[in-house]
Amino acid sequence: EADIYQTPRYLVIGTGKKITLECSQTMGHDKMYWYQQDPGMELHLIHYSYGVNSTEKGDLSSESTVSRIRTEHFPLTLESARPSHTSQYLCASSDDGGTYEQYFGPGTRLTVT
Amino acid sequence: AQTVTQSQPEMSVQEAETVTLSCTYDTSENNYYLFWYKQPPSRQMILVIRQEAYKQQNATENRFSVNFQKAAKSFSLKISDSQLGDTAMYFCACRHAGNMLTFGGGTRLMVKP
Structure with missing residues (x-):
């Protein structure tokens, strides 16, 4: 089992x-x-990071932002949630040491009402 | 740009039978990796099998094997002796520069008792 964690697993929140x-x-x-x-x-893919202080936008445009202050931590923020943000968000990590496998977290299922 | 296509949105198979999931891809890179990931219902995405493009031999992992046809840009997954626990979404993915993955649209596999 991969050691990658996401919280919360489920979130229902109001617009704004x-x-x-x-x-x-x-x-x-x-x-x-x-x-x-x-x-x-x-x-x-909406965001990625090559390491500390590195953040890049992915293929799909997103109103969310990310930060990478520590190697182990990669939070995603939505300043003002809207119903169009309702989706599942998966976090993943990878090493470049040969396997190139991406390890996925369990996901956060977000519902904006 | 890379594209990955899974032409079978849904498939079903009887327990203990064999099933093959199709995947085609397009890439301009010479050295790339191909993956099959499994996403069980409400559970974490996990890697099923990986193929390095420079290897001619098809990868195998227990009951899972691939048919990699490089010239045809085809990468199908064969599941032998299907088990109920194989019920899941299966995603084909191609790795490109920067360790980015491009995913196919997924195939929902149902294993029936």
Whole structure:
């Protein structure tokens, strides 16, 4: 089982609220990623990081922001949640040491009412 | 740009039978990796099998094997002796520069008792 954690697992919140989705990994991986996934659908990369103080936008435009102050921590923030943000958010990390496997967290299912 | 296509949105198989999931991809890179990930209902995404493009031999992992046809850019997954626990969404993915993954749209597999 991968050592990558996400909290909360489920979140129901009202429009306009600020939220932060937490992601932590204990594997010492430099690279981390955030994906957005609607139920039963493909994953879309919204943010990634090559390491501390590195953040980049992914293929899918997102109103969320991320930060990477510590290697193990990669939180995602929505300043003002809207119903269009309702989705599942998956965090992942990887090493470049040969396998290139991305390890995924359990996800946060976000519902904005 | 990379693309990954899974042409079978849903499939079903009887327990103990064999099933093959299809995947085609397009990439301009010479050295790349291909993956099959499994996402069980409400559970974490995990890696099923990995194939390095420079290797001609098809990867195998217990009951899971791939048919990698590099010239045709095809990467199918064969599951032998299907078990109820194989019920899940299966995603094909292609790794490109910077350790980014491009995912296919997924195939929902149902194993029937």
